[in-house]
Amino acid sequence: MKHYIDFHEDVSVSELDELLDTAIKLKAKTKAGVFEPLLSGKSLGMIFTKSSTRTRVSFEVGMYQLGGQPLFLSSDDIQLGRGETIADTAKVLSRMLDGIMIRTHDHRDIVDLRNYGSIPVINGLSDDQHPTQALADLLTIREHKGALRGLKLAYVGDGNNVANSLLQACAKAGMHISVASPQGYTCPEFFVRQAHTDAAVTGSIVQMTADPFEAVKDADVVYTDTWTSMGQEEEKKHRAEIFAPYQVNADLMSHAAKDAIFMHCLPAYRGYEVTADVIDSPCSVVFDEAENRLHAHKAILVHCLLR
Ligand code: CP
Numbered sequence: 076m077k078h079y080i081d082f083h084e085d086v087s088v089s090e091l092d093e094l095l096d097t098a099i100k101l102k103a104k105t106k107a108g109v110f111e112p113l114l115s116g117k118s119l120g121m122i123f124t125k126s127s128t129r130t131r132v133s134f135e136v137g138m139y140q141l142g143g144q145p146l147f148l149s150s151d152d153i154q155l156g157r158g159e160t161i162a163d164t165a166k167v168l169s170r171m172l173d174g175i176m177i178r179t180h181d182h183r184d185i186v187d188l189r190n191y192g193s194i195p196v197i198n199g200l201s202d203d204q205h206p207t208q209a210l211a212d213l214l215t216i217r218e219h220k221g222a223l224r225g226l227k228l229a230y231v232g233d234g235n236n237v238a239n240s241l242l243q244a245c246a247k248a249g250m251h252i253s254v255a256s257p258q259g260y261t262c263p264e265f266f267v268r269q270a271h272t273d274a275a276v277t278g279s280i281v282q283m284t285a286d287p288f289e290a291v292k293d294a295d296v297v298y299t300d301t302w303t304s305m306g307q308e309e310e311k312k313h314r315a316e317i318f319a320p321y322q323v324n325a326d327l328m329s330h331a332a333k334d335a336i337f338m339h340c341l342p343a344y345r346g347y348e349v350t351a352d353v354i355d356s357p358c359s360v361v362f363d364e365a366e367n368r369l370h371a372h373k374a375i376l377v378h379c380l381l382r
Pocket residue numbers: 126127128129130131200208340341342
């Protein structure tokens with residue numbers, strides 16, 4: 076059974092190539108108006124205990140386009156939100172569905188869903204990781220730059236779920252990655268170690284720094300995310316002060332490669348992690364990146380559910 080929970084554990088180097096190839100093929104078909112019902116008769120439960128625009132819409136539309144049935148399961152409405160255990164939820168849903176996509180806080184809950192259930196589980200974001208975003212990001216970079224291996228991505232800002240999955244994904248893809256975060260807000264050592272392990276195989280260089288200018292030097296891709304992730308709202312003011320020197324603005328972008336692209340998983344907060352003149356400029360590919368959630372997720376759905 077194929078799960079898609081953790082980029083390091085669940086996606087091999089060859090599977091990554093397959094997923095990207097599948098996403099590109101499915102995207103071309105979608106653009107041509109061809110929708111093959113590959114997942115006809117299959118149902119995907121989509122559990123959300125946090126807000127979502129892109130992840131929800133892309134998985135829901137993706138299932139429809141593949142001929143399957145998506146079910147939006149807000150934790151406000153299902154018994155999980157009233158204290159039913161993850162174990163019981165996993166066992167019940169496994170009797171009725173063909174797969175579960177879940178967005179929640181505690182990564183452990185996603186692992187438990189996998190352990191207690193008997194159907195594929197897809198991680199739609201936890202406090203620690205955002206692996207479906209990372210696949211759409213690689214797809215976007217491949218489209219804009221033609222290849223992945225040997226390119227440099229600079230991630231500037233909070234060492235959060237998006238950054239952790241990018242570390243894992245870049246190392247798998249043979250891309251160099253430099254992460255610049257303030258002290259105390261860098262990616263957990265666990266993810267850095269994993270990235271180094273994969274980098275030793277793929278030849279990518281992994282750099283952790285506190286200096287945003289060092290990170291973006293010669294970067295082909297400059298990436299940032301919100302300074303205040305879901306669940307951290309009370310820290311917003313404090314974080315805005317700590318992260319101010321890490322804002323991606325025109326000055327910082329001028330230190331990247333001449334043809335560097337700007338990426339952001341969205342939602343974005345202009346004037347905080349990125350200035351409007353960068354995110355709304357021609358170098359920004361954020362809406363291609365958002366669209367690619369649909370195509371990448373369809374590849375993940377086929378990978379996990381078609382068997
Ligand atoms: N990037 C992303 O995951 O967006 P949503 O929170 O809207 O799903």
